[in-house]
Amino acid sequence: MAGYDGRPLADSFDDARDGGDRRHNAIDIMAARGTPVLSVQDGRVLRLSKSSKGGITVYATDLDERYVFYYAHLDGYHRNLYDGKVLLRGDTLGYVGTTGNAPENVPHLHFQLMRMPSDGKYWNGEPINPYPFLRAVSSASRNQ
DSSP, X not given: OXXXXXXXXXXXXXXXXXXXXXXXXXXXXXXOTTOEEEOSSSEEEEEEEEETTTEEEEEEEETTSOEEEXXXXXXXXXXXXXXXXXXXXXXXXXXXBOOTTSOTTOOEEEEEEEEOOXXXXXGGOOEEOOHHHHXXXXXXXXXX
């Protein structure tokens, strides 16, 4: 996210959801409503969607289509975002919000990283904990 330094980042990947029926499989990055959400990697937008759980969401992939990035609970999309759009790392996708099943007074980005499944059903990829990667990137940028 724009201006985010990673220090208060918490690893919520294994946290229980829905009364313990499922794992979170993502991390929640707390930020002020309206904070720009940036693409973590060069790639392209797979799909813009809306759902009762994720709210306003973006599915994107890297250039090699090995990984899927899922950004959820957005307040809205950037005006130039569309399905299939080529992305550069740092492009604005949308803005932090509380759509879907996010608590109204807790704006955050739900960020999920998955392996692209061989059947191409990107929404159903194997979850990977993004916390170690985001902490490493954040630490490296602070040390420059």
